[in-house]
Amino acid sequence: MIVEQSRGIVKEVGKVLIGKQDVIEKALMAMYAGGHILLEDYPGVGKTTLALGLSKALDLDFKRIQFTPDTMPSDITGFSLYDKESSSFRFSMGAVNCNLLLGDEINRTSAKTQSALLEVMEELAVTVDGTTYPVPKPFVCIATQNPVGSAGTQPLPDSQLDRFMVRLCIGYPSTEDQVAIIKSRRYTDPFEDVRPQIGRDDLLAVQNYLDSITIVDEMLRYITRLCEATRAIDLVELGVSPRGAIALSRMARACALLRDRDFVTPEDVREVFVDVCAHRIVLRPQARIESVSASDILDDVLDSVDPPAMGTVARTRRGRL
Numbered sequence: 509m510i511v512e513q514s515r516g517i518v519k520e521v522g523k524v525l526i527g528k529q530d531v532i533e534k535a536l537m538a539m540y541a542g543g544h545i546l547l548e549d550y551p552g553v554g555k556t557t558l559a560l561g562l563s564k565a566l567d568l569d570f571k572r573i574q575f576t577p578d579t580m581p582s583d584i585t586g587f588s589l590y591d592k593e594s595s596s597f598r599f600s601m602g603a604v605n606c607n608l609l610l611g612d613e614i615n616r617t618s619a620k621t622q623s624a625l626l627e628v629m630e631e632l633a634v635t636v637d638g639t640t641y642p643v644p645k646p647f648v649c650i651a652t653q654n655p656v657g658s659a660g661t662q663p664l665p666d667s668q669l670d671r672f673m674v675r676l677c678i679g680y681p682s683t684e685d686q687v688a689i690i691k692s693r694r695y696t697d698p699f700e701d702v703r704p705q706i707g708r709d710d711l712l713a714v715q716n717y718l719d720s721i722t723i724v725d726e727m728l729r730y731i732t733r734l735c736e737a738t739r740a741i742d743l744v745e746l747g748v749s750p751r752g753a754i755a756l757s758r759m760a761r762a763c764a765l766l767r768d769r770d771f772v773t774p775e776d777v778r779e780v781f782v783d784v785c786a787h788r789i790v791l792r793p794q795a796r797i798e799s800v801s802a803s804d805i806l807d808d809v810l811d812s813v814d815p816p817a818m819g820t821v822a823r824t825r826r827g828r829l
Contacts, residue, residue, distance in 0.1 A: 511765070525557050528681075540714050542646070543758065544649040545651070546787060547676055553678045553681075561702055563607075572610040575611060575613050577617060579621050583603060584628075586604075611649060612651075616662070625649060626668060628647070630671060646712050673784065722770060727774070728757065733813050734748075734756070734781060735750075735756065737813050741805060743792050745791065756780065759783070760772045760780060778815070782803055787802070
């Protein structure tokens with residue numbers, strides 16, 4: 509049932525983000541895992557389109573905030589207004605009062621405004637004037653940023669990057685996909701054809717169901733060894749944190765779910781490893797001099813750490829059932 513619904517979601521979002529099924533699936537995995545998504549790519553490749561398409565296919569309350577240098581933290585969290593009639597302050601919730609928040613060009617606002625998202629991304633609540641206000645559930649933040657052009661930008665601190673479960677890149681479409689994109693917008697708006705496949709309560713149910721996906725101790729040790737390996741590389745100043753290891757296990761479970769399995773395999777971990785971990789490691793200057801990227805290092809880690817044999821995973825799983 510969940511797998512069929514997931515395929516329907518991917519198909520519906522694929523009507524507006526053509527030729528990018530892999531990206532759509534991984535974004536959906538992150539939402540199933542209860543995580544947040546950082547879309548880092550060039551302008552015009554479909555970052556906003558992906559977020560809006562997901563909100564329609566999942567029937568979520570969607571809000572968008574365009575980050576600029578003058579965006580205030582209160583625009584995100586909300587603020588208190590004095591009500592003359594009641595002679596008291598009344599709280600007005602900010603942009604986070606939704607299920608899916610798109611923070612467009614998050615690196616173009618101040619560090620103070622960026623930090624306004626830290627609490628809600630971790631605690632699903634905001635605190636204003638000493639009072640904590642929960643946000644609607646489910647809550648997912650999708651933030652975008654342009655990797656080129658540093659004028660007027662404020663890079664996200666490592667602590668905030670660590671809050672995002674995955675960092676995804678959409679990339680340019682192929683020639684045929686580009687032609688299809690142009691044709692799809694010739695007469696109508698393709699967003700009008702996107703039909704909801706599930707609702708917010710269904711998404712919450714999937715997030716809760718994810719805990720029932722079996723991940724045996726051998727797989728947890730494999731995930732741990734992969735993350736520990738990133739901390740022992742000379743070109744890496746800061747490796748994957750324990751939070752990253754938890755995110756990797758959640759994404760691996762979501763991947764298994766979309767592949768119609770109730771247990772995690774090494775291939776599930778390998779499929780999402782780079783997307784979960786690339787933005788969590790900090791490279792030393794020597795890596796930039798040698799033109800070595802985070803993805804290159806993580807690919808080497810995958811090659812150097814042996815996964816558990818499927819027979820071992822299957823036997824351990826049967827022993828737990």
